[in-house]
Amino acid sequence: MSIWIDIGALDDLPLRGSRCVQTPTGKIGVFRTADDRIFAIRNECPHKGGPLTEGIVHGHSVTCPLHNWVISLETGAAQGADEGAVETIPVRVEGTRVLLLRSAIGARVAA
Amino acid sequence: MTERLVIIGNGMAPGRMLEHLIEAAPGAHDVTIFNAEPRVNYDRIMLSPVLSGEKTYDDIVIHDDAWYAAHGITLHRGHRITGIDRDARTVTSDGGITAAYDRLVIATGSNPFMIPVPGKDLAGVLAYRDLDDVEKMLDATERGGRAVVIGGGLLGLEAAAGLKARGMEVTVLHVMPTLMERQLDPAAGYLLEKELKRRGIHVITKANTKAILGTDRVQGVELADGTQIPASLVVMAVGIRPNVQIAKNAGLEVARGIVTTDTMATSDPAVFALGECAEVGGQVYGLVAPLYEQARVLAAHLAGDTTPRFVHQDTPTKLKVTGIDLYSLGDFAEGDDREEIVLRDASAGVYKRIVLKDNRIVGTVLYGETADGAWFNDLKKKATDVSDMRDTLIFGQAFQGGAPADPLAAVAALSDDAEICGCNGVCKGRITGAIRAKGLTDLDGVRAHTKASASCGTCTGLVEKLLKLELGDRYNPATVQPMCPCTTHGHDEVRRLIRAKGLKTIPAVMQELEWQTSCGCAKCRPALNYYLVCDWPADYADDYQSRFVNERVHANIQKDGTYSVVPRMWGGMTSSHELRAIADVVDKFDIPAVKVTGGQRIDMLGIRKEDLPAVWADLGKAGFVSGQAYAKGLRTVKTCVGSTWCRFGTQDSTGLGIRLEKFMWGSWTPAKLKLAVSGCPRNCAEATCKDIGVICVDSGYEIHFAGAAGLDIKGTEVLGHASTEDEALEIVVALTQMYREQGRYLERIYKWTKRIGVPEIRRQIMDDLPRRKSYFDRFVFSQKFAQVDPWSERVSGKDKHEFKPMAVVGYQEAAE
Ligand SMILES: Cc1cc2nc3c(=O)[nH]c(=O)nc-3n(C[C@H](O)[C@H](O)[C@H](O)COP(=O)(O)OP(=O)(O)OC[C@H]3O[C@@H](n4cnc5c(N)ncnc54)[C@H](O)[C@@H]3O)c2cc1C
Numbered sequence: 010m011s012i013w014i015d016i017g018a019l020d021d022l023p024l025r026g027s028r029c030v031q032t033p034t035g036k037i038g039v040f041r042t043a044d045d046r047i048f049a050i051r052n053e054c055p056h057k058g059g060p061l062t063e064g065i066v067h068g069h070s071v072t073c074p075l076h077n078w079v080i081s082l083e084t085g086a087a088q089g090a091d092e093g094a095v096e097t098i099p100v101r102v103e104g105t106r107v108l109l110l111r112s113a114i115g116a117r118v119a120a
Numbered sequence: 121m122t123e124r125l126v127i128i129g130n131g132m133a134p135g136r137m138l139e140h141l142i143e144a145a146p147g148a149h150d151v152t153i154f155n156a157e158p159r160v161n162y163d164r165i166m167l168s169p170v171l172s173g174e175k176t177y178d179d180i181v182i183h184d185d186a187w188y189a190a191h192g193i194t195l196h197r198g199h200r201i202t203g204i205d206r207d208a209r210t211v212t213s214d215g216g217i218t219a220a221y222d223r224l225v226i227a228t229g230s231n232p233f234m235i236p237v238p239g240k241d242l243a244g245v246l247a248y249r250d251l252d253d254v255e256k257m258l259d260a261t262e263r264g265g266r267a268v269v270i271g272g273g274l275l276g277l278e279a280a281a282g283l284k285a286r287g288m289e290v291t292v293l294h295v296m297p298t299l300m301e302r303q304l305d306p307a308a309g310y311l312l313e314k315e316l317k318r319r320g321i322h323v324i325t326k327a328n329t330k331a332i333l334g335t336d337r338v339q340g341v342e343l344a345d346g347t348q349i350p351a352s353l354v355v356m357a358v359g360i361r362p363n364v365q366i367a368k369n370a371g372l373e374v375a376r377g378i379v380t381t382d383t384m385a386t387s388d389p390a391v392f393a394l395g396e397c398a399e400v401g402g403q404v405y406g407l408v409a410p411l412y413e414q415a416r417v418l419a420a421h422l423a424g425d426t427t428p429r430f431v432h433q434d435t436p437t438k439l440k441v442t443g444i445d446l447y448s449l450g451d452f453a454e455g456d457d458r459e460e461i462v463l464r465d466a467s468a469g470v471y472k473r474i475v476l477k478d479n480r481i482v483g484t485v486l487y488g489e490t491a492d493g494a495w496f497n498d499l500k501k502k503a504t505d506v507s508d509m510r511d512t513l514i515f516g517q518a519f520q521g522g523a524p525a526d527p528l529a530a531v532a533a534l535s536d537d538a539e540i541c542g543c544n545g546v547c548k549g550r551i552t553g554a555i556r557a558k559g560l561t562d563l564d565g566v567r568a569h570t571k572a573s574a575s576c577g578t579c580t581g582l583v584e585k586l587l588k589l590e591l592g593d594r595y596n597p598a599t600v601q602p603m604c605p606c607t608t609h610g611h612d613e614v615r616r617l618i619r620a621k622g623l624k625t626i627p628a629v630m631q632e633l634e635w636q637t638s639c640g641c642a643k644c645r646p647a648l649n650y651y652l653v654c655d656w657p658a659d660y661a662d663d664y665q666s667r668f669v670n671e672r673v674h675a676n677i678q679k680d681g682t683y684s685v686v687p688r689m690w691g692g693m694t695s696s697h698e699l700r701a702i703a704d705v706v707d708k709f710d711i712p713a714v715k716v717t718g719g720q721r722i723d724m725l726g727i728r729k730e731d732l733p734a735v736w737a738d739l740g741k742a743g744f745v746s747g748q749a750y751a752k753g754l755r756t757v758k759t760c761v762g763s764t765w766c767r768f769g770t771q772d773s774t775g776l777g778i779r780l781e782k783f784m785w786g787s788w789t790p791a792k793l794k795l796a797v798s799g800c801p802r803n804c805a806e807a808t809c810k811d812i813g814v815i816c817v818d819s820g821y822e823i824h825f826a827g828a829a830g831l832d833i834k835g836t837e838v839l840g841h842a843s844t845e846d847e848a849l850e851i852v853v854a855l856t857q858m859y860r861e862q863g864r865y866l867e868r869i870y871k872w873t874k875r876i877g878v879p880e881i882r883r884q885i886m887d888d889l890p891r892r893k894s895y896f897d898r899f900v901f902s903q904k905f906a907q908v909d910p911w912s913e914r915v916s917g918k919d920k921h922e923f924k925p926m927a928v929v930g931y932q933e934a935a936e
């Protein structure tokens with residue numbers, strides 16, 4: 010069964026903005042787009058690890074603050090000519106709360 | 121007394137009608153049904169899945185025996201009505217039952233049409249209408265062999281796919297040149313044919329059936345051209361005819377169907393017709409949606425509500441063959457008064473066509489990707505004017521409204537063999553290939569080399585988007601560089617329109633200037649934010665989500681995601697008190713690096729974001745404010761020690777520098793703005809490579825500007841001479857304001873100068889004194905709103921969310 014972890018209130022996330030969640034497996038960026046969709050991805054740019062939560066959110070993408078790669082929030086993939094992708098994390102809104110899928114952020118057990 | 125209601129036929133239409141009736145007037149009618157088929161009401165539409173094996177008969181029953189019992193409805197199965205006596209108000213069945221009615225509903229459906237060719241009555245020749253037909257087909261599939269389906273319409277193709285799924289070798293014969301020609305245009309019909317062939321179904325179009333061969337059982341089919349196709353099963357699915365015989369015999373008015381009013385009454389007010397057998401408003405129907413609507417209207421009338429009327433609506437057609445997505449709606453014939461939008465993606469097998477009349481959808485054909493069918497249907501039904509979304513309409517709903525309406529992205533997503541120019545059959549790959557190989561840079565070039573958009577020109581927009589995709593910012597249709605791919609306007613145009621139209625928010629700009637994306641991109645949003653901050657200082661609420669992170673959190677992001685903090689040291693002067701405070705902060709927060717900057721101040725590097733407010737709080741207590749070392753705005757005013765200490769000094773350069781910095785701090789500019797003041801021409805403050813520099817001389821102040829010492833290196837231009845410190849300040853400030861108002865976002869002052877020309881700037885600032893004064897006044901006004909120390913604001917809680925993680929999930933919580 011999937012277990013979801015409550016990470017805070019929807020109101021804590023500004024529209025066209027983002028927040029960061031610290032987990033044992035690293036930081037996760039939670040984004041809220043202009044059309045009020047919520048996305049979560051690992052907070053590490055596939056280019057040189059830039060903190061994506063610090064970027065400008067536009068459409069369903071974020072532009073990395075370090076060298077302007079544009080990362081899709083839906084797929085985690087770098088857009089345009091750049092290549093690379095960041096892991097997307099299942100996120101859900103329940104009422105006014107935002108939840109992340111625990112198995113996606115928990116300690117990853119070596120297979 | 122309850123009314124006696126008799127229904128002839130127990131198909132889907134009367135089934136639905138009874139549901140409405142029972143709900144509206146429970147128990148008001150004594151209902152008797154006669155059904156020639158020996159069964160209850162089942163979902164005829166789902167016969168194809170039964171044929172293919174995806175469903176069973178039990179799955180598709182709509183009303184079971186218990187339902188009729190529960191509602192006291194008498195159902196005579198396997199009883200065909202042979203006569204209606206309208207005078208006696210009775211009906212009689214072939215099973216010898218006579219029933220009297222107060223009101224009668226005829227719902228006899230349709231008969232499949234059998235083409236009158238020799239052999240049509242042979243065993244093994246079937247129609248496709250009811251469960252009996254399906255059972256016979258299934259029998260035939262047990263024996264395997266070859267089947268011929270005559271008729272390449274909806275039913276025929278579903279039958280063919282079903283028989284194929286059951287392991288038969290299937291050939292479809294269709295008399296027209298393309299399949300489903302009534303629902304699909306030739307292009308979609310072609311794709312469908314290709315797909316069926318891929319699945320191993322033979323398709324012969326323009327096939328005229330001459331005879332069905334065989335002696336007692338079918339053995340094959342012969343075409344007019346002499347071709348013979350062997351077959352042990354022939355399914356005829358060439359059309360249906362409303363089943364009107366008993367109505368005709370009873371003397372009711374009959375045309376193609378039983379003629380009714382829009383309340384479903386026949387020429388006898390006690391008799392109604394419903395379903396495929398009825399003709400209402402001159403139309404007969406063969407899909408359930410309008411029949412269900414008839415059912416709703418009739419039920420209301422029988423229950424005593426005489427208001428509802430049947431109104432014609434186009435019904436979409438879909439093919440129920442697993443894996444084939446096909447959607448057709450309305451009228452898609454071509455016409456002079458019609459326009460069409462077509463999208464083809466041959467490799468993905470997608471074809472979409474929208475037919476418009478007066479900017480309204482009148483018809484749609486979708487093949488391969490039908491998700492937006494419902495949306496198009498809705499737009500058509502509501503007769504929505506689609507001119508505003510014409511560019512992206514064909515890409516579907518996802519590209520409209522809330523989601524990014526980026527036509528460029530949609531064009532980028534097309535595969536290389538997607539057809540762009542229908543007139544000349546030019547696909548995307550050929551156009552982009554030509555752009556690259558031939559180095560094309562404009563529409564004319566593409567037209568010359570590929571013919572794309574050279575005929576009717578409706579694809580010009582698409583071709584331009586391809587140019588834009590290929591060339592990026594180098595594509596420059598009107599020699600104005602658009603700000604970014606979200607718009608066709610250049611910076612100057614945008615700035616002009618912001619003022620001319622009084623646009624005061626980012627959404628207003630995007631709406632009025634027809635932005636092509638819903639919420640811009642990382643290029644245009646910060647630019648627009650700056651323009652609005654600059655033009656409407658009193659009215660515009662700075663949009664922090666449109667600022668680069670440094671300006672949002674008032675510190676400089678470093679490569680590892682930490683920040684650096686630079687407090688102001690006015691004119692580069694500091695004191696033991698300030699230095700001690702900095703030393704304390706460095707110790708307290710364990711700041712890894714401290715560095716003296718090129719702008720005469722101290723940079724603390726490697727501070728964690730979460731610590732920023734606390735660092736600022738401590739710095740604030742010592743009197744520091746933000747040095748805005750991150751801002752597209754006033755940075756530093758570098759000075760030398762000037763006449764106060766230096767033996768060459770002519771004026772108090774330090775004092776003027778401090779005065780300038782205190783006057784101008786907090787102002788936002790198109791790009792960063794660095795100043796310097798040197799006390800004599802020896803120029804120890806390096807003022808002649810700054811954005812604005814002042815060289816003090818015996819007679820006063822020489823004002824310089826437009827220097828550069830970064831990517832480019834360039835000495836300053838001389839703007840003019842000021843004899844007093846006040847005048848020097850006014851000139852520097854007025855120049856800054858002129859640059860603020862005219863510069864393009866991220867355009868440094870030397871580049872702006874190159875564009876405007878030194879003489880023009882000199883004319884406005886040095887010669888036109890009233891103008892200089894008005895620039896100065898506008899700067900002063902704007903400073904009222906700009907000079908708020910962002911650090912102390914944040915220490916007191918502004919934008920708290922920026923600096924704390926939203927949550928910290930520990931090992932315990934996260935462990936599985
Ligand atoms: C294989 C197949 C697939 C289809 N797919 C679709 C689809 O995808 N979408 C869609 O909208 N429509 C589809 N249709 C059409 C749809 O099923 C019909 O439009 C609808 O069922 C007609 O309903 P009806 O009640 O008017 O007539 P019917 O359902 O045909 O019912 C008429 C009934 O009356 C009985 N009857 C006839 N004469 C007498 C008499 N004298 N006495 C007593 N009983 C009599 C008949 O036995 C029959 O049971 C499909 C039809 C078929 C055959």
Ligand code: SF4
Nearest residue numbers: 760766769799800804
């Ligand atoms: S610029 Fe002139 S006044 Fe200033 S320190 Fe150098 S020599 Fe002295």
Ligand code: SF4
Nearest residue numbers: 678679718829830831
């Ligand atoms: S010169 Fe280059 S490396 Fe050095 S601080 Fe400036 S941008 Fe960074």
Ligand code: FES
Nearest residue numbers: 054057059073076
């Ligand atoms: S680290 Fe994100 S663009 Fe370089």
